[in-house]
Every structure is written in structure tokens, then in C-alpha cells.
Amino acid sequence: MIPIHVLNGPNLNLLGRREPGIYGTATLADIERDLRAQAVGLNVDLTFRQSNHEGELVGFVQKAGLSGAGVLINAAAYTHTSVALRDAISGSGALAIEIHLSNVHAREAFRHHSFIAPVCAGVICGFGPMSYALGLDALARLMAARSGNPTDQTSS
Ligand code: DQA
Numbered sequence: 001m002i003p004i005h006v007l008n009g010p011n012l013n014l015l016g017r018r019e020p021g022i023y024g025t026a027t028l029a030d031i032e033r034d035l036r037a038q039a040v041g042l043n044v045d046l047t048f049r050q051s052n053h054e055g056e057l058v059g060f061v062q063k064a065g066l067s068g069a070g071v072l073i074n075a076a077a078y079t080h081t082s083v084a085l086r087d088a089i090s091g092s093g094a095l096a097i098e099i100h101l102s103n104v105h106a107r108e109a110f111r112h113h114s115f116i117a118p119v120c121a122g123v124i125c126g127f128g129p130m131s132y133a134l135g136l137d138a139l140a141r142l143m144a145a146r147s148g149n150p151t152d153q154t155s156s
Helices: 028-042 054-067 076-080 083-092 129-146
Strands: 002-008 044-050 070-074 096-100 122-125
Touching: 002 028, 002 054, 002 129, 028 044, 028 129, 044 129, 054 070, 054 083, 070 083, 070 129, 096 129, 122 129
Parallel strands: 002 044, 002 070, 070 096, 096 122
Antiparallel strands: none
16 A cells, blocks of 8 residues: 555645634545555555644654655645745655645735645645645555556556
């Protein structure tokens, strides 16, 4: 199976009630449930975590990267502030994809810069919970290609 850790940053525990006009009404539990269903078809072993604390997120990234797991990360506000998270991704060698529910480029200027994007394989934003689904699919394909063991979805 393909190990993938989905890591969620600060305030994402409030999804569903947090600024629904921007983030929608799905809760983080809803997103996790849908990803777990998707993971079965992708042969992905999914770990799903959320923290409001930068250091804890750094620990999650290190653990994933050092174990060889892929990282799908919505670092939330830390995207725009955290050198520590960027260094955790590059330092642990994690293959990572950055995701956001909202289109950060259509929002305030301070959300246009990401400290982690340069050390990620790619960025997906603006699709609501679908950003997670697209990110999981892309990361599973990248991980399978890296291991030289393409999934059925990538071999066609
Ligand atoms: C977010 C976008 C960030 O700018 C913001 O700080 C968040 C959520 C998103 O998923 O759209 O907390 O990462």
C-alpha cells in the first residue's frame, strides 16, 4: 500500500462553521470520511491529522517524511508564515503536495505567498473539499511512479 499522511493546520478543525462563504459547509470529519473512501480505490494507507500548533505540525511532517510516506498538506495560515514547516518538508525528504480549499490567489495579498510551495511537488487550491481529492489522487500517482510500481490508474 502507498502510505500518505494528510496534515491539516490551524483552524481547520472549525470547518463547517468557519466562514462558510469562503470554506464551505463540509466539516473536516466529512473530508476525512470521503478521503478514506477514495483511499481504498487508490491502494493508499491513509493517516489523517490536524493541529493548531506549528511545532506539532513540524513533528507530523518529519515523521511522515522520514518514514517514506507522502504528505498532502493544508498548512492553513502557516503556509504564509512558516519557515519551520518548509524546512521540515525539505529536511525529511517528504514528497509533498500543498492544498487549499479556497483560491488563495483570489484573496488578500498576504495569502499569495507560500513558504512551502517551493519544496512541494505542486499546489492545488480553490476547489473546496475537491482540492483534497485531487491532491490525494495526484500524490498517490507520484508515490507509485517513484516506487516504480504504478497503480492501475496510472498504468493506462
Ligand atoms: C486555507 C487558506 C489559508 O490562507 C487560510 O489561512 C486557511 C485555509 C484554505 O484551505 O483555503 O486557514 O489554507
